[in-house]
Amino acid sequence: MSLPPPNTGSTICAELISGPWPLESSPLVSHSWAALWLHAWNAFWFAPTDPLPLGLVRIATGLLLAWSSTVWLLDTSAFFGTGGWLPAENVWRMNDQPWQWSLYFPFSSESAVFWVTLITLLAAVLLTIGLATPLAAVVALVGFISASNRAPLNVFGFDDVLGMLLIGLVVGPAGAACSVDSQLWRGRGWRLSSAATLAIRLIQVHLCVIYFFSGCGKLLGATWWEGTALWGAIANLQYRTLDLMWLAGHPLVVNVLTLTTLFWEVLYPVLIWPRLTRRLVLAMAVMVHMGIGLSMGMMEFGLVMLVANMAFMPASVCRKLLCLPVKVYPAIP
């Protein structure tokens, strides 16, 4: 069996910039440096792609938002009511008023906060199944932002990432694949879409920004350089759901785990793009985020990060994993 010749640098470069749009067929190409950049920009952001990955991100995001809304509902008056943890007149102390608007400011009675939260939950369910998806996505985003801006004492990283995903779902045709909408209106197939590309790229690039700043923030800390930072998470009783205190006797293991996490996070925005390293980076994401979820009881945070990482799964892989017998049609010119 003969192996295919290895990719040379120039081959990889051509593949990166051309995408599904052959360079020689583009009317813009004059092979100048600026034209190459313009072509690469167009291919990156606007070349039509399969909306399947966006559809899968929609389902997972909808489920997480539905769960989050359910938990808000368990104590709505405490989170959003007038006599809650943070009275409305003190919200400005925690976030940037008046820009961080919320429906919970005008609708602040006990029944009103309950109904606003319930509507968000319903929108999340509709988003998950993909029924009236564009409207559901907008209502879900409005409900989500309202909750997060009204209860700054109660939000954490999970909410930061969930908001980023919802913005992508509002921008793109989130209901074009794996949805009730697609079954009702488009039969058993869907079209390649530039809007799907735009939405998935928004999530991908934003996720790189998140990892970049998260990694850079860790570089400010001595314990991350010393390789002991993960011990601080392991030994924190308020987070702990899995007893890993036996690692006290294995400092080198803690060093390896800490430094691997640090360098993976810092290098994520670079190594996630080449096909050669993408699988390794995604496999590491699964280990890190499931590790956080299981050992620190932050399963929702771990899951939302994994959902964001799903944006990097190629449609062909999603299709193979799901064994989807679906037709994909070209985009409408």
Added chain:
Amino acid sequence: MPTVASHSTPPRAMPWSIVARAVLSLALCLYFSAVVLAPLAGPPPASELANWLIQPFRPFIGGLYLGHGYRFFAPDPGPGHSIRWSMQLTDGSPLNGVLPNPTSDWPRLLYHRRFMVSEKIAAFVPLSDAPEAIRTKARLDWQPLVKGVAGHLLKKHGGTQITLTLVEHFLPAPEDVLRSRQEPDLLTPLGTYAIAADRSP
């Protein structure tokens, strides 16, 4: 299996016009400027330049809930915090509690939402051995937040007076665990609050 991936033949024209792509490109640049400026100008240390550049983006960042620093477990994972409270009920009997309560705050996401109350308030409260000037200045920031928490607990449990204490839990080093050494938690009084005549604490 009728799986057809017809994108094997590349289409020859971009679906969107050049004007549409130009407008979207501009919007993308603005969007990611906001996304990047938020953590750049966010938690300290931050540059004066970033703080200046972010000003026109504040409505957009606030409106779309993009103002995050993304400093997860950074710069160093620190000790956990909780708030112990002791309340006097209307019949004079005492009631004690802790926020968050790992035994009753379930599901775990509810625990985390309540845990964030103590963690975020703790970020405003200096240690009890900090200089008096720093503690006095910080009190202006944390006391209104604590007052809200106190008011909520009094209303929820029907109390007349409540005393709150911030607990910084001892974070053992590996050698502490190996030697079975346990240091006491650090306690910082957050004050005593009572229902006023107008029913606000």
